[in-house]
Amino acid sequence: MRPDLEIIQQWIEPGSRVLDLGCGDGSLLTYLNAAKKVSSIGLEIDAGNIEKCIASGVNVIEQNMDEGLGNFQSNSFDTVLLTQTLQALSKPHDLLDEMLRVGQYGIVTFPNFGNWKSRLDLALKGRMPVSKFMPHQWYETPNIHFCTVKDFDALCHDSQIKILTRTVVDSRHQGSWAMKAWPNFLGEIAIYHITRK
Numbered sequence: 246m247r248p249d250l251e252i253i254q255q256w257i258e259p260g261s262r263v264l265d266l267g268c269g270d271g272s273l274l275t276y277l278n279a280a281k282k283v284s285s286i287g288l289e290i291d292a293g294n295i296e297k298c299i300a301s302g303v304n305v306i307e308q309n310m311d312e313g314l315g316n317f318q319s320n321s322f323d324t325v326l327l328t329q330t331l332q333a334l335s336k337p338h339d340l341l342d343e344m345l346r347v348g349q350y351g352i353v354t355f356p357n358f359g360n361w362k363s364r365l366d367l368a369l370k371g372r373m374p375v376s377k378f379m380p381h382q383w384y385e386t387p388n389i390h391f392c393t394v395k396d397f398d399a400l401c402h403d404s405q406i407k408i409l410t411r412t413v414v415d416s417r418h419q420g421s422w423a424m425k426a427w428p429n430f431l432g433e434i435a436i437y438h439i440t441r442k
Contacts, residue, residue, distance in 0.1 A: 264317070271301050286304045292307075311335045341400070355392055359429045
């Protein structure tokens with residue numbers, strides 16, 4: 246399991262109902278189904294990942310998240326996950342609203358484009374950064390909305406979303422007191438636990 250998924254699984258209650266938006270190969274849901282006995286559904290658009298989910302016994306629906314979550318009733322899940330997908334959505338603010346309509350809690354992770362490494366690359370090289378967590382050139386990246394910790398904080402404030410917990414970590418998924426003090430500058434990956442105000 247990816248280390249960021251190891252962090253967020255701590256916020257999911259045993260036996261709860263979980264929707265994973267962009268569930269990938271289903272590894273997190275496989276773990277949650279076994280360890281926490283959750284009732285889960287994953288949404289995924291990649292055919293290869295869907296096959297892996299099915300092979301692992303994960304309930305998966307082929308769905309483009311840019312089309313919304315209209316096929317789910319309000320309050321039908323306890324927690325809705327959106328890991329490393331926010332920046333690739335056409336209308337991330339709309340999907341956040343939908344997440345918190347269908348679920349009581351949301352967990353969102355994304356690369357922090359405001360960290361010092363990205364800023365240094367732009368300042369010294371004058372080019373969009375390429376790194377372990379942003380491995381694509383600007384012309385082939387799936388990332389269409391570059392977001393920083395401060396941007397997401399402001400979006401939550403403007404959208405009446407309550408931040409229960411915010412964690413920032415580096416590329417090895419390690420945190421520090423310095424990252425807590427300067428999350429937008431030092432954090433490479435942001436991990437949020439949110440709900441409605």
